[in-house]
Amino acid sequence: MHGSVQIQFKEYIHMNIWEAILQGIVQGFTEFLPVSSSGHVSLVQHFLGKNIEGAQAFTLFLHFGTLAAVFVVYRQIIWDLIVELCATIKDGAHDLWGLIRYGKGKFKPNASWKLTEMNETRRMGMLIIVSCMCAILLFVPVFGFLGLTTASGEEVKTMTDLSQYTSEDSDIIVEGLCLLVTGFLLLYATNAANRRRSTGDITDGEVTLKTAIIMGIGQCFATLPGLSRSGTTTSLGMIHRADKNKALQFSFIMGIPAVLAGNVLEIATMTDEQWDKFEVLPVLIGVIFAAVVGILSIFGLRWIVSNNKLNYFGYYCLAMGALVIIIAIIEKTTGCGNAVPAAELLGEVTSTDVSAADLVASLADVA
Template sequence: MDIWQAIILGVAQGLAEFLPISSSGHLVLLQQIFGIQESGLFFGVMLHVGTLIAVFVVFWKDIVAILKKPIQKLTGLLIVATVPAIIVGLFFKDTVEMLFAGKFLGWGFLVTAVVLFLSDRIPEGKKNLEQMNGKNALIVGICQAIAIVPGISRSGSTIVGSLTQKLDRRSAARFSFLMSIPAILGSAVMEVKDVIVEGTGGIPLLPVLVGMAVSAVFGYIAIRAMLKIITNKKMKYFAIYVAVVGVFVLADQFIFHWFF
């Protein structure tokens, strides 16, 4: 992997982690297009660390408030929402790794497209995070667990899940982004053992650091943009984009075989 590939993957991770277009799906797709053969485990973890930095920068007030008073309702809601993804990660790890081979990538993108098309038709909710309850958080957490499948957007799924629970759109986006903190941290922790064994997986350290930095910058841009987009009900444009990508992937898998 060279610097330019690392930059492109960093841009994709930063934007797609928070825009509803699936970061994991885009990373799998781009790795296929570039023909990257090295193990991407360490690189993937560091890209996620970059997006985590972006969340810390945007939501530092929320994070500081949680650290000052860890025992509070918002903390409990985030824990409940994280449990489904933990269960999937612990008990279905082999299945998840198989999905990352890209076999179902096109279908994942199409699922995201359908979800996003429907999201703009969900009536505006009135709940804020203070009015959210454990059941609401669990349902959003299940949406996040489903989004482990590459091509299915984590941010899109959790935001739409929040909207179905009658949260107002800004609160839905805020909860989704805060949920990414334990999700990304948990994913990184679960991969520590494999990273120690594999090292950088044959990828030089400089591209890894560049990719992480780029991911952080574009993650920040994506969060700021998404907070505005969600309130204006413009998810359909993302739906069109992922639908086109999904059709392209399926066409390549079944007909052209350029990359898959």
């Protein structure tokens, strides 16, 4: 009985401004640093007692802040890609019409469609499109055998469902495991690049078609909380011999259409119950802080990668992952879980469905 009352309390606790600022800072600081923003935001929500349905919705809106940061820092490259995309569409339409009208070999194409013969901007744009096409894996129903259901009662079937489930449940074991994976990837990629450099192998170069596909697949799995998107994709690029700085830049740019499309789709499919939990002012403040801190984080990560210091983040992720797993095990064995602080209960409970006796009993349980 007491446990059910605690759940009622959690449902009526609303996010205040300071919590929104904190989560915005965490999102901006960790979105680009290879430590997993979703994992850290999920942990903050867990320890603040905000790990309820709607938590993923708030995190989705925070991503718009960090997307704004990418647009600010890489505005010239993004503009060049947009201009080149328009030119590519124009050339494609011309060449397709010529092929239909005159047949192969009877007309001169406007452009070469081989990646190796494209200019750098067009080539990068085509590889970004290829990497984003891997996002279809997010909607392949391969997880139905797990028998899991989300907080809204829907069966977990796809990677998107699994990400939502792990973001909104009260168990942080997945965040811990994914942080460990992030740490191992960062250390392996750094060591591989260092070994090649120490043996005089300096063939690391452009992101290839194969590398773009692998980075795109990695981006799909990085929707899990604790698995860093930038860390996963950059590490996979480095492992497959892409130059570290070019892999990082490609990771940032390829994330724009994927994250933007994913967020818009998630927002479009939000339930009425999730919208009822939506609070405009905290979300707006969180987005602003995420954008400002995100800009600083991008410049910081560029310096870190250029100076071969990614391995420090690998050690951090391993340590944090181990700590989170230990805490998760303690919570499971003690049954304390995601307890809500008594002061928060007293100050923010607005439900009239809870009796005074239940309130006293629940406060005693929390204490």
